[in-house]
Amino acid sequence: MNDSTNSLPDHRLICTVDIVLLTLRAGQLQVMLLKRDREPFAGALALPGGYVHASEDQDCEDAAQRVLLNKAGLQSPYLEQLASFSGPARDPRGWSVSVAYMALVPAPEPALPGQHWLPVDRLPQLPFDHGRIVAAAAERVRNKSQYSSLPVHLCPEPFTLPQLHGIYETLLGEAINPVSFRRKMDELAILEPVPGAKRAEGPHRPAQLYRLKDEFRQTLRLVGRGLNA
Amino acid sequence: MNDSTNSLPDHRLICTVDIVLLTLRAGQLQVMLLKRDREPFAGALALPGGYVHASEDQDCEDAAQRVLLNKAGLQSPYLEQLASFSGPARDPRGWSVSVAYMALVPAPEPALPGQHWLPVDRLPQLPFDHGRIVAAAAERVRNKSQYSSLPVHLCPEPFTLPQLHGIYETLLGEAINPVSFRRKMDELAILEPVPGAKRAEGPHRPAQLYRLKDEFRQTLRLVGRGLNA
DNA sequence: GCAATAGTGTCTTTGAGACAATATACA
DNA sequence: TGTATATTGTCTCAAAGACACTATTGC
Numbered sequence: 001m002n003d004s005t006n007s008l009p010d011h012r013l014i015c016t017v018d019i020v021l022l023t024l025r026a027g028q029l030q031v032m033l034l035k036r037d038r039e040p041f042a043g044a045l046a047l048p049g050g051y052v053h054a055s056e057d058q059d060c061e062d063a064a065q066r067v068l069l070n071k072a073g074l075q076s077p078y079l080e081q082l083a084s085f086s087g088p089a090r091d092p093r094g095w096s097v098s099v100a101y102m103a104l105v106p107a108p109e110p111a112l113p114g115q116h117w118l119p120v121d122r123l124p125q126l127p128f129d130h131g132r133i134v135a136a137a138a139e140r141v142r143n144k145s146q147y148s149s150l151p152v153h154l155c156p157e158p159f160t161l162p163q164l165h166g167i168y169e170t171l172l173g174e175a176i177n178p179v180s181f182r183r184k185m186d187e188l189a190i191l192e193p194v195p196g197a198k199r200a201e202g203p204h205r206p207a208q209l210y211r212l213k214d215e216f217r218q219t220l221r222l223v224g225r226g227l228n229a
Numbered sequence: 230m231n232d233s234t235n236s237l238p239d240h241r242l243i244c245t246v247d248i249v250l251l252t253l254r255a256g257q258l259q260v261m262l263l264k265r266d267r268e269p270f271a272g273a274l275a276l277p278g279g280y281v282h283a284s285e286d287q288d289c290e291d292a293a294q295r296v297l298l299n300k301a302g303l304q305s306p307y308l309e310q311l312a313s314f315s316g317p318a319r320d321p322r323g324w325s326v327s328v329a330y331m332a333l334v335p336a337p338e339p340a341l342p343g344q345h346w347l348p349v350d351r352l353p354q355l356p357f358d359h360g361r362i363v364a365a366a367a368e369r370v371r372n373k374s375q376y377s378s379l380p381v382h383l384c385p386e387p388f389t390l391p392q393l394h395g396i397y398e399t400l401l402g403e404a405i406n407p408v409s410f411r412r413k414m415d416e417l418a419i420l421e422p423v424p425g426a427k428r429a430e431g432p433h434r435p436a437q438l439y440r441l442k443d444e445f446r447q448t449l450r451l452v453g454r455g456l457n458a
Numbered sequence: 459g460c461a462a463t464a465g466t467g468t469c470t471t472t473g474a475g476a477c478a479a480t481a482t483a484c485a
Numbered sequence: 486t487g488t489a490t491a492t493t494g495t496c497t498c499a500a501a502g503a504c505a506c507t508a509t510t511g512c
Contacts, residue, residue, distance in 0.1 A: 014241065086281070179476080202490075203490090409500090437464085454500080
């Protein structure tokens with residue numbers, strides 16, 4: 001395998017996709033890692049990923065969806081291209097380009113067997129440059145949480161406003177004024193109340209349940225001037 | 230050339246970089262196109278780009294810098310990764326991945342021979358999927374202009390605040406309150422006045438000249454709540 | 459001095475945050 | 486009825502926009 005690569009033209013490169021599948025569990029942003037079943041780094045925890053298959057994929061996003069379905073059993077979560085990572089050293093097989101995608105899901109309870117969810121801020125050393133890729137994804141999620149509806153994709157539906165409020169606070173790492181939060185969510189107009197459905201977490205007034213309007217399932221909406229200062 | 234590609238492994242793909250070099254001229258966001266000197270699409274105007282060379286490039290950004298230097302004579306303009314574009318049909322040579330970069334420069338006057346600057350909003354049909362790539366770059370510049378210091382990279386130094394103000398207005402396509410604009414630029418603290426240097430454009434009070442502080446030449450700074458509403 | 463744009467001071471308006479009041483569940 | 490959280494109304498404060506005033510040049 002190594003010999004054959006040397007004879008390939010200089011511009012035919014290893015092309016892969018890597019998926020940073022994120023969720024919020026135990027009050028932390030967590031990433032899903034899988035134990036690699038082949039070399040290189042067999043046995044190590046790493047991002048789900050794989051070669052782009054020129055013969056079957058329509059584009060890299062298509063490859064990402066395929067990986068997501070095969071390795072995580074996910075049909076169509078929120079998915080966006082993150083960035084591409086490249087270089088001679090990131091993959092021991094040779095000069096490679098990886099187009100990284102970020103996917104968001106509500107916390108799967110319990111985790112599927114074989115899936116390892118780890119907090120993005122306390123990861124062990126990861127193979128390839130997966131550490132950098134996860135860091136980029138975490139940064140983007142936290143950044144976009146400041147001014148967009150992104151975090152709704154981390155919340156299991158239906159959800160209450162206080163619940164979503166908590167998710168934003170966790171991601172941003174700071175308190176958000178509850179009144180402003182309601183005002184903003186109202187402006188965004190991406191949520192619809194589930195008629196009659198309420199949920200109480202204890203001996204107190206139950207909260208209205210909401211779900212995401214269908215047309216925003218793959219779209220984001222931006223908040224006028226951000227969520228807080 | 231076509232036969233050889235068929236025998237390559239499925240995951241060894243054509244990898245290129247494409248550069249969307251943007252500037253502001255004649256009050257318009259313009260993109261630099263070059264006449265292609267080889268197939269495919271020889272003779273057509275297209276984005277500067279080229280194969281990633283596994284043997285010389287440290288990563289795709291490196292390849293982008295190389296292309297920028299060789300084809301546009303640019304040393305180190307503002308450069309950021311835009312996104313990757315891929316698929317079986319975008320390049321007639323076969324399934325390909327292009328990592329697109331966006332570069333910003335102050336308007337070069339006069340344009341170098343061979344460089345064609347065209348307004349991004351009135352482009353002819355471009356080869357490959359270069360139309361889409363340019364559209365993505367234009368969208369990103371306009372978007373980032375709403376809340377960051379990005380547009381300073383389009384302004385020839387030294388510049389006056391009214392000049393920079395005009396650039397923001399052009400990019401955003403709407404008026405910006407001059408008082409707020411000054412306040413914001415002041416907050417950002419990325420500009421320094423050139424001591425004693427002023428410029429008058431006519432029979433009136435001359436404006437103070439500014440330059441970008443060196444530490445922000447490749448960095449962006451975000452504005453607290455955006456530049457306007 | 460006149461015209462024209464640069465730059466500043468201050469009032470008005472808008473929207474975010476604080477706080478208080480009301481609503482509604484379970485015990 | 487008591488407690489706890491949901492939800493709403495209203496006041497306060499900070500920042501953006503409008504406007505008016507001063508500054509500085511060439512003519």
